Amino acid sequence: MSASQPVNRRATDAENSARSEMYRFVAALLSTAPNQELIDGIAVLTGDQTPLGHAITALSDSARTAVASAVEREFFDLFIGVGRGELLPYASFYQTGFLNERPLAELRGDLARIGVARVEGRHEPEDHIALLLEVMADLAAGVLDVDAAVEADFFARHIAPWAAQFFDDLAIAPSASFYRPVAEIGRLLVDIEARAFSLAA
Numbered sequence: 001m002s003a004s005q006p007v008n009r010r011a012t013d014a015e016n017s018a019r020s021e022m023y024r025f026v027a028a029l030l031s032t033a034p035n036q037e038l039i040d041g042i043a044v045l046t047g048d049q050t051p052l053g054h055a056i057t058a059l060s061d062s063a064r065t066a067v068a069s070a071v072e073r074e075f076f077d078l079f080i081g082v083g084r085g086e087l088l089p090y091a092s093f094y095q096t097g098f099l100n101e102r103p104l105a106e107l108r109g110d111l112a113r114i115g116v117a118r119v120e121g122r123h124e125p126e127d128h129i130a131l132l133l134e135v136m137a138d139l140a141a142g143v144l145d146v147d148a149a150v151e152a153d154f155f156a157r158h159i160a161p162w163a164a165q166f167f168d169d170l171a172i173a174p175s176a177s178f179y180r181p182v183a184e185i186g187r188l189l190v191d192i193e194a195r196a197f198s199l200a201a
Contacts, residue, residue, distance in 0.1 A: 016141060030186075058180075087170060091132070116138075129166055139154060159190065160190070164187055167190065168187060
């Protein structure tokens, strides 16, 4: 990946930095179960009076009583399971009902065009929600040398069609407890970004 200055003209550098941090935060929680150090860090977060701020406060409240081993078990039940988890957080599954289908192939083509290569040793298909959010974090921060139209197109093609439904499903999943406010943060992030990209078009 080539480094460059942020190129998204619809937001300031500070706004893009905040967007990137939020994408990366949600991605981290969806890629692996948080350890106790991260949980304790989340416990001291404070949100503002916006809906997103309230969701952050709810997650912080949950983290204050959370134990890493219990959150790890919750993560396992939600996303891994014995055979499969309660949710399959992949674009292909949400859009076609099957894994490794056309959305994954299209994503791989778009990732190649913007200079994102598969990380050696990482075995998840690239259309996992956490990986897509990581790409959006890099796009928002200007890590990837593309213009704002490419960022908007990536969001529209690979996140907008299904991510909100995934977060809605996560919010009501039987095992979700710590991850219920994570779902709300993710849903609001996707909604805010969709509206912002629409206004910038």
